[in-house]
Structure formats: C-alpha cells, structure tokens
Amino acid sequence: MREETRRLLQRYDLWPRKRLGQHFLVDESALARIVAAAELSPDEAVLEVGAGLGTLTRALAEAAGHVVAVETDPRLMVVLSQELADLTNVRLVEGDILELDPAVLMDERPYKVVANLPYGITAAVLRHLLEARVPPDRMVVTVQREVAERIIAREGRMSLLAVSVRFYGEPQILFRLKPGAFYPRPEVESAVLRIDRHPHPPVEVGCVADFFRVVRAGFCQPRKQLRNSLAAGLGISPQEAVEALRRAGIDPHLRAERLRLEDWGRLTNALAR
Helix, strand or coil: CHHHHHHHHHHCCCCCCHHHCCCEECCHHHHHHHHHHHCCCCCCEEEEECCCCCHHHHHHHHHCCEEEEEECCHHHHHHHHHHCCCCCCEEEEECCHHHCCHHHHCCCCCCEEEEECCHHHHHHHHHHHHCCCCCCCEEEEEEEHHHHHHHCCCCCCCCHHHHHHHHHEEEEEEEEECHHHEECCCCCCEEEEEEEECCCCCCCCCCHHHHHHHHHHHCCCCCCCHHHHHHHHHCCCHHHHHHHHHHCCCCCCCCHHHCCHHHHHHHHHHHCC
C-alpha cells in the first residue's frame, strides 16, 4: 500500500500537507481491523471524516450500505471524485466537519463514524460528533496514542477530554499503530479507539450544558484545588465553591483529575441549588 500511495500522489502531483495532519494509512492489516471493529452491515450508514486518498472509503463502501466521506482539502477531492467514481454508495462532501451538522449529512438516520482523525483537531472533532443532535452509535477512530490513553484514563488521571467522552460513550483502545503504518510517517505512535455510545446518560443532571460548564471550570486550573478552580471558572467565591463541593460529598482540596463522572454529576446538581 505504501508504494501505491506514493504512485497515487505522484499521478495527481500532490504532496501531504503537514498543517492538515495528512498521514495516509498504508498498513493493509490495520485497515482490515479498523473496518472489522466498526461491525458494519449492508443496511448501515457510516460517516468518514478526512477521506484522504479514499483507501479507507473504499473498504467502508464494501462493508456498509451507505458512506458519507467528508474531506476538507480540495486537492484530495479531485482524487476522490475520480478514484471512487465506480462506487455508487459513496457520497463525497467537501468541507470542514466542525462546520457541518452530522445529522444533516446522514439524513437524520442512525450511523457510525470511522475515521483517521488529524491529530491537531482530534478533541474538537470528538466533541462535535458526540454532542451532535444525532450522535453516532459507534466511533472507530485513529488518533494519537497519548490522546487515546488520556481518553480511557480512570479517576486519578482524568482530563476534560476524558470526562467529555465518557459522558456520551464507553471508550476502549483496540490496538496501537507504529509510525510506519502511515505515509508519511508521523513523529508519534497512534492508536485505534472505539467509542460505543451510552443508550442512556450515565449520570443524571438537570442540564447537560450546566454539567459541561462545571467540568470546564473544574479543569480551567487543573493544578489547583477544586475550590479554587471552580471559583475562578464559575465566577463564584471560594466559600461558595466549598459549600457546593461539600453538598456533593466531595473533598474541596481535591484536584479535578481525581473526580469520577458521578462526582461531576453530583457537583453540577449541588451548584444548581
């Protein structure tokens, strides 16, 4: 696949753009494992973010009933439109996924996401998709290994991204990829992450927006104790923050990384009183 990728780039007189995070998967075994992990059927729809040269797109088209492939680089859209012209179940969309409504892209029907995400916008894309009006039932995404490990971290090492993802779904790392699995080689290792959406919210809060407002406040100064970071992030006094934390049964001296999802839910409800 590596030589095929090089020849394809030469044929269209293209070169990968570093600022767009363009690293094309050239490991056939990894490609097959990614598609298998999505567990697609002929009656399902799948959204691909960053179609690149269309290698993954073609594999998805063979497994799913309908594929919507989004690509932001107009140069690659030329390649995709020609190289995938024989696929009748693929719709190509030029644009930035962060500016597109997934529900509209997928005609308001259930779908899965399979993608090799650019490292620089991984967190933004995950939040955009998970918070969408119609979120995906499952996501199988290739991301930077360190990001994947942050997402699956448990209490004691939690991050804003980990809490955000876990609110919507259950993440797990399926396997890791060495830099040699891509062309050109990235400077870091990658990991394939699967996120299965929760059928019901894992915590009960009066308002989801308030939940994330509280979580963002807690992590706004991650090295400080919660009573201080909450006060700074929410614009309340340290004493008000302490009282809310105590109502939620949380030690005010803890840092945000120590809290579980359930703790954030209780804290959100305590602050709403």
